[in-house]
Every structure is written in C-alpha cells, then in structure tokens.
Amino acid sequence: MRRFLTPVTLLGALLTTTVIWACSVPVFRYALERWPADKYSAVVFHRGPLQPQHQKVIDLFGKEGEITRQAANVELRLVDLDGDPAPQDLELWKRQQSDTLPLLVMRTPPPAPVPVGFWSGELTEENVARLIDSPLRQKIAKQLIAGQTAVWVFLESGDQAKDKAGLELLTKELKRMEKTLKLPEIEQADIEQGLVSVAPESLKLKFNVVSLSRDEVAEDYFTRMLIATENDLHEFSDEPMALPVFGRGRVLYALIGKGINPGTIEQACRDLTGPCTCQVKDQNPGTDLLMAVNWEKLVIPSTQEEKEIPPLTGLTSFSKQGEESARSLKMSKDAEQKAATTSAKSDQESAGEADPKTEQASAETKVQTQEDAPLPARAGELPAAGAAGTTETTQGDSLMRNLLILAAFAVVIIVAASYIVMARK
Numbered sequence: 001m002r003r004f005l006t007p008v009t010l011l012g013a014l015l016t017t018t019v020i021w022a023c024s025v026p027v028f029r030y031a032l033e034r035w036p037a038d039k040y041s042a043v044v045f046h047r048g049p050l051q052p053q054h055q056k057v058i059d060l061f062g063k064e065g066e067i068t069r070q071a072a073n074v075e076l077r078l079v080d081l082d083g084d085p086a087p088q089d090l091e092l093w094k095r096q097q098s099d100t101l102p103l104l105v106m107r108t109p110p111p112a113p114v115p116v117g118f119w120s121g122e123l124t125e126e127n128v129a130r131l132i133d134s135p136l137r138q139k140i141a142k143q144l145i146a147g148q149t150a151v152w153v154f155l156e157s158g159d160q161a162k163d164k165a166g167l168e169l170l171t172k173e174l175k176r177m178e179k180t181l182k183l184p185e186i187e188q189a190d191i192e193q194g195l196v197s198v199a200p201e202s203l204k205l206k207f208n209v210v211s212l213s214r215d216e217v218a219e220d221y222f223t224r225m226l227i228a229t230e231n232d233l234h235e236f237s238d239e240p241m242a243l244p245v246f247g248r249g250r251v252l253y254a255l256i257g258k259g260i261n262p263g264t265i266e267q268a269c270r271d272l273t274g275p276c277t278c279q280v281k282d283q284n285p286g287t288d289l290l291m292a293v294n295w296e297k298l299v300i301p302s303t304q305e306e307k308e309i310p311p312l313t314g315l316t317s318f319s320k321q322g323e324e325s326a327r328s329l330k331m332s333k334d335a336e337q338k339a340a341t342t343s344a345k346s347d348q349e350s351a352g353e354a355d356p357k358t359e360q361a362s363a364e365t366k367v368q369t370q371e372d373a374p375l376p377a378r379a380g381e382l383p384a385a386g387a388a389g390t391t392e393t394t395q396g397d398s399l400m401r402n403l404l405i406l407a408a409f410a411v412v413i414i415v416a417a418s419y420i421v422m423a424r425k
Contacts, residue, residue, distance in 0.1 A: 023276050024187045025196045027284075028149050029203055030276040031247025032299055033196065037073040037288040038109030042131075044123055045093050046102040047082045054102050054123050071294035072132045096120050106131055108228050109288055118228030119221060130221045133292040136212060137222060140245055141293045143208055150252075150272050152209045155226060155241040166240040166260045167211065173265040174207040181205055184275040197300055205273065222289075229287040230254060244268050248299075249289040 061076040079089045102123040156163045186200040227233045229251045239257035
C-alpha cells in the first residue's frame with residue numbers, strides 16, 4: 001500500500017504543477033513577450049591597468065555606454081591575470097592558447113554548449129561591434145517583432161546541390177505548415193492574467209527563411225554563434241543546417257543534412273505553435289542569440305512609441321549603416337501612409353469582390369527568402385469586452401480553472417494525509 005501511495009502522491013504533485021504552469025498561449029508568442037534573452041559573457045583577460053584605447057572599448061559596456069543603451073544581452077567581466085584570478089578563469093585563459101593581451105573571449109549563456117567560448121580575439125571596437133550585432137540579426141529581429149512565428153536560418157554548407165535541395169524542401173514544408181497547422185485557442189483567463197498582450201485573432205502562422213553563407217564576412221561572428229548553440233554542430237561543417245529562431249532571438253535546435261525532412265520540420269513547427277506547456281524558460285529547449293535589441297520596448301504594445309530598432313550609432317562598424325537604415329525606414333513609412341490614403345476609395349469599391357489569383361499569390365508570399373516583413377508602426381490593442389454573454393463566459397472559464405487547481409491541491413493533501421496515517425500503522 002505504501003509503495004502505491006508514494007507514486008500517487010508524486011503524480012498528484014506533478015499534475016498540480018502542470019495545471020499551474022501551463023497556459024494556452026502559443027510558445028512562440030509567450031517566448032516573445034515573457035522570456036528575456038539570456039546574457040552572453042564577454043570576458044576580457046589583461047595584465048595591470050588598461051591602455052586608453054582599450055578602456056574606451058570597455059566603456060561601451062558601462063551604464064552610459066552604447067551597448068547598454070542598445071539593450072544587448074551581454075555582460076562584461078574583467079580578469080586581471082596579475083591579480084588573483086579565480087581557478088575557472090585561469091582555466092579558461094589557458095584553454096585559449098593565445099598570447100594576445102588584452103584578450104576578449106565571448107561565451108554563450110550558461111550552461112555554455114561550448115565552454116571554451118565561441119570566439120576570442122583582440123579587444124577592439126570593431127570586434128565588439130560585429131559580435132554584438134549584424135545586418136542579418138537586425139533583419140531577424142524585425143520579422144519576429146512584426147509577428148513572424150519563427151525565422152528559419154538556413155546555414156549553407158557550400159555544396160550547391162545539398163544547399164539547393166535542403167532550402168527547397170524547407171521552404172516547401174513551411175508553406176505546408178502554414179496551411180495545415182492551427183494555433184491553439186487562447187483561453188480568456190490567460191488573457192485576463194496578462195499572459196498575452198495582443199488580440200488572439202492577430203496572431204498568425206507565418207514562417208520565413210533567410211539563407212546564410214558560411215563565407216559571408218559581415219556575418220562571420222554570427223555564424224560562429226549559431227554553430228555554438230549546440231556542442232557538436234562544428235562537426236557538421238559539410239552539411240546544411242536549418243535553425244528556427246523564435247521569441248527574442250532564441251534558437252530552438254538545429255536540423256542537419258538529411259535531418260532536414262518533412263517530419264522534423266513539422267515537429268519543430270508544432271513545438272513552436274503549440275500551447276506553452278511550461279512557462280519556465282529554463283525547462284524548455286533552446287539557446288538565445290546575442291542581439292542588440294530592446295525587446296521590452298519593442299514587443300509590448302504601446303500607443304506612444306513606434307516599433308523601430310535603433311541603429312548602433314556609437315559603434316564604428318555600424319554607424320553609417322545605421323543612419324541609412326533609419327532613413328530607409330522613415331521613407332518606407334511615409335510611402336505606406338501616402339499609398340494607404342490614395343487607395344482608400346478603390347479598396348472600398350472592391351471590398352466585395354475576391355480574385356482567386358490574388359488570394360493564391362498572397363498565400364505564397366507568406367514564406368519569403370529575400371525580403372523583410374514590414375515592421376508595424378504601432379502595436380495592436382486588445383478589444384474591450386462587449387456583450388454580457390462574453391463576460392459570463394470569461395468568469396466561468398476563470399472559475400473553472402480555479403476549481404481545477406483547488407481540486408488538484410485537495411487530491412494531493414488527501415493522498416499525503418493517507419500516506420502519513422498508513423505510515424504510522
């Protein structure tokens with residue numbers, strides 16, 4: 001009897017935990033709104049005081065520094081080798097096998113898949129800029145903020161035949177997933193608890209694919225970062241990889257070579273679009289990427305602030321590019337507003353007519369491989385509650401959930417009490 005009661009008690013506790021921590025919000029949206037990106041570790045090894053040019057780079061990480069203002073998920077740690085470094089820092093230094101000082105070592109968030117770090121080199125402003133941000137990362141961030149379910153990074157192998165076959169299959173299957181998968185119905189109780197900040201009907205199934213060559217100089221550091229999201233990806237340099245990025249720049253896992261197939265693609269898509277069965281981030285798979293994006297400001301809806309990713313104007317590698325990007329975004333918005341005003345009447349006249357060819361073309365453009373999804377200027381707002389019937393349903397859902405939680409607790413308490421009584425006998 002006692003052997004039976006113990007598993008029952010554990011099962012009751014597990015069920016109670018599941019009820020408490022599960023929610024109906026899709027994983028990709030919950031991650032975007034509620035999972036802060038884990039911090040990368042920038043470790044600087046040096047001996048004694050730093051030279052002015054090196055201190056200038058260190059200041060970028062300070063409270064008033066450009067990297068801090070851009071909200072990059074990275075933290076700096078200085079290790080003076082002439083001081084009394086911790087044993088783990090000394091071991092990390094020895095494993096670099098470098099005489100360069102100061103030496104910057106970049107490590108993924110703990111538990112680091114690659115403990116030795118995925119990159120090391122001179123402490124320069126240019127190196128820091130390329131580690132913190134890149135054009136492709138900005139492109140991915142814009143699409144995620146705009147509502148993409150996930151952005152798949154197709155990392156080419158260099159073998160044209162393999163890359164072409166893998167990319168075509170991935171694109172085809174993602175189009176199929178957009179048509180066949182269904183998002184879970186979000187419960188009103190979860191909306192009331194603030195687990196999602198946009199109207200459920202505004203959530204869409206949209207996947208995008210961006211290709212990345214391993215020889216792309218501007219994305220070299222980003223490529224190394226992607227390969228460091230798992231501890232053995234460096235062993236497959238001759239195979240293409242498909243890595244779905246969701247939330248605030250989180251890689252779910254990598255599909256490699258023949259592993260890029262309909263079954264694995266569908267499973268990854270289901271993992272991202274299903275209800276969030278565990279709200280605790282650390283208990284879910286994935287590794288965050290290093291990005292210079294103020295997610296808190298850009299993701300949560302606001303009627304006062306526009307959703308734009310500011311350029312890294314304080315870093316030499318991206319200052320010019322950032323200014324051009326900002327001008328481009330502004331011109332794009334002005335053009336959209338002008339076009340919207342011009343076509344308002346024609347839209348009203350043709351509202352009742354549907355062109356099948358147009359609808360088909362629209363569906364086919366959901367998965368894009370070349371162009372960015374436009375970033376909305378302002379976030380949507382939740383609709384206000386309307387009819388009395390809706391209010392009653394909402395209250396009923398909340399009451400039912402609370403009753404289920406209380407019932408689960410009651411079962412656990414009863415079983416535990418029974419176990420104690422039996423133990424005394």
